[in-house]
Amino acid sequence: MKKLLSKRITVSAVAVVAVIAFFSFKSGDDKNFQIAKNLNVFSAIVKELDMFYVDTLDPNKMVREGIDNMLYSLDPYTEYFPEEDQSELEQMIKGSFGGIGSYITYDTKLKRSVISEPFENTPAAKVGLKAGDILVEIDGKDLLGKNNAEVSQMLRGQAGTSFKLKVDRPNLKGTYTPLEFTIVRESIQNPSIPYASVLENHVGYINLSTFSGNPSKDFKKTFLDLKKKGATSLVIDLRNNGGGLLDEAVEIANYFLPRGKVIVTTKGKIKQASNSYKTLREPLDLDIPVAVLVNSATASASEILSGSLQDLDRAVVVGNRTFGKGLVQVPRSLPYGGTMKVTTSKYYIPSGRCVQAIDYKNRNEDGSVGAIPDSLTKIFHTAAGREVRDGGGVMPDIAVKQEKLPNILFYLVRDNLVFDYATQYCLKHPTIASPEKFELTASDYTDFKATVKKADFKYDQQSEKILKTLKEAAEFEGYMKDASDEFKALEKKLNHNLERDLDYFSKDIKRMITNEIVKRYYFQRGSLIQQLKDDNDLEAAIQILNNPAKYKEMLSVPAVAKK
Template sequence: MRRTLFWLAFPAGMVLWMATTTAKDDYFEMSKQLEIMQSAFRELNLFYVDELAPGELMETGIKAMLAQLDPYTRYFPESKMEDVRFMQTGEYGGVGASIETRNDRTTIVNLLEGEPAAEAGLRLGDVLLEVDGRALVGLDTDQIGDLLQGATCTEVTVLVERPGFADAMSFTLARRKVKVPDVPYQGMLTDKTGYLALNSFTKTASMNVRKALLNLTDSLGAEHVVLDLRGNGGGLLREAIAMVNLFVGKGQEVVSTKGKRPDWNKSYQTRGSALRPNLPVAILVDGKSASASEIVAGTLQDLDRGIVVGEESFGKGLVQQTKKLAYGTRMKVTVAKYYTPSGRCVQRLDYSHRDEEGEVHAMADSTLATFYTTNGRKVLEGRGVIPDVEVPKPEVKYVLAGLQEQGVLFDFAVAQRDALAKPENAADFKLTDGVWDQFVRHVAQMDDVPYASESLQAFQQLEATAEAEWLDDANAKAFDALRAGLAADVSADLARHEVAIRRALEQELVVHLYNTTGQFKHGLQQDEVALKAIELLESGEYLNVLAGPDSQ
């Protein structure tokens, strides 16, 4: 018996010794590398030929180090603490306007409804000239954004140039706590089907979705609900769990996490009674639905509680936690992977393995495991959330892509919006043939064609190569003929792509005339994914999809 006890005890002792040795080795290696970094930093600061900014140099080094891990592990200097708070709350002190640089000018491209900028009368397309008397020449959008943001209950004065008006306009705005709405729109798609869109999973997301569900079902009579998570990049894990709990009863595992440290090996369950345990629900996802969005969509799919419609989601199965560092800085670090109730991880890219160029790739299909929903339907790991019913996004052809990228639709809307007839209901707005013809003339009269086919771009590259190899003169006639054949014919190009461009232009005009609420009211009428969700819910076909193979 003693001999047996000895051999049982020996391996445990060996494991303890090996663990202690490994810990000591890791500690020594970390201390060694920190000492090397410190000495290199000191020598650079002392002897580099030009003056250095130690803080900027160290920040660059930290960011470069974290970039070798994954895109989600990030460093925040003390000056960026407002960004950390915004990620968690969706709130910031400011005026509710978003800006972009267009043609080297700072232009307002988005206005939050009901916030200071919109209330004061600023409009999309207004060009910022000054903020509190300071000219903006030479400042980037981050710097200008910092000037607009500030403590609540303070004022900021902006000078803007409005297209079509000769004189600059001055607006004084009262900064306040701006909250990007969790639910930017809710309403009825049909007499039976309600709809709500969720922007992100901030600390108030589940509460606001709960309110929206109550309004849709109790006040508006919705018998089915469409939950739109398209474009939702995620947020707080606890809010995703609370969101699932609105549809699933107490005690159900929503997600589990596994990390390097044992304290991150956890299982998270619903904690209360479901608000609407039997309400038929469709969840819409696309390639920008990530993280917490995938937890909600993946969990409801695994439990056969809702039908997922749209495109494959992004595939982010990693969990981050924000850590406090010295001198008021923070670091958001990936601490675990998460798994939906079936056991799958939706993470698409394998950041632990990079090729010789340092690139990261999706895991090979042959390495992926298959898991099963409650009703026995197959779901695959490593590919995000694959919809139960896929509705591919229409391909954007090069003409429309160029018009959008060059801001042609936006600029036309700014110039023409005040001359258009505006129905009271955004859903009734239609682009007339007259406005379309005006748009075609506008594009045709531009100095440069705002789009180029891949064929033309390839030809231009061929011309440059031929010139470098002295082959251009000998082939001049062939080049001239091909150039003429590939040259853009604006009227013909717009006519060939008229259906898609008219639709995009109509939607752009709606945004300028009715803002976000109108954009949803108008756009959902033509939204193929939302229309498919309505069809599945109201026909009862979603039940057949969720039933699984055992029902056949």
């Protein structure tokens, strides 16, 4: 009896201690309690569903969707990468991956992936793969019906491993020639500077495509080389540069700014996430005039470089408003080989502004996020006193109107008509002129138009869609009876006319075809040379660099003082 009573007292004491611990934990740290509670609930739900749900569940898929939806509710950049997706994360950080070095696209008619652009000096280019090659088999596995993500995963692998690739190559007979290649994967490092040159009037030009890897080293070498070749001013092209490593942006800014300048400050919840990044070395050139080209795809580290040079009045920014990514992510290791790229801080450039444009904290009713309206942005000032704003990316000092591409071009690209024409063109022309000199002839464009007509090409015209909507509104509101004749006359004028549209929009269509052809022979470098031949942003940058007085005035006089 004493033993039983002793046991009961002991159990009761343990229970009391547990209850005291439970309530002290809850009252002492309610947030930790809520986390533990919800994790237990989540775990219980998964187990109950696995045991009792009417259909068989895939636990990996179910939990992954739960994780992705949880992270989606935070901000657009916090992501989970399981062990099998580590190569994707590594590519983001280092700018490299093990593979063949080629873009692929999916042909919906063939239900197969197609080589769209092999990179220069990579395994794809070395073995002779060409744009237009249809991917048939990898190591005997048929690729029919596999999407681009699946095929890309099969093409990638550890550097030094090999595989056999079967392709069907289009020929001049309108059929396909089967080919087989043995390809050894390499570490693919996308070039951080695909093109650099000295342009007219001694203007140096550097196209910087990424801040992943170690681009500052390449930039320094390229810049000094351009100066040796006679460059007396510089254009840094950051258009379509999605960013990369913050440290690399600071290092490149240091080339043009004095030692000890604060370039960017990060502020987060924990001490380790809050830092100040200064220029640590002596600059390469404090005096050379600099213009930076930006557009809506200029993001993250690109905005740190362009924004800091603007805030410190060291460069004129030209183009269109940048993307507006003012958040910093760091990788955090997780169990079972996973990694989470988590947003730990916001960054602030020298004027004190944060360029974050997406208001992810205030979501719409459908869960989507919108941009911070201009009316809610705040005014900051550059070192010279010029007004700049936060909350919407980096606004250029010289805004260049962006040309809108015609609707027909979207459909020509979507239906692979431009791509397929370029493939046939290359079969007929073993060589072409250099990118600087190559032009599509009138005869070539006539051939393209014939190809389009033969393909029974159909496309939607925006004017027809708008007119249809207007007619429906007029009928609903009772205006159609009186406006019937006017609508008929307008419909007649807006009649679908393929020949007319191919001629009317020939400039834009020719430009797209020319670019597609040139990169087949001269890769990305040739494509950039071709695009720069008719580039309004670059022209505006060259104009300001060639006008020292205007350049100096733009960087030194506050906008409020200009009359």
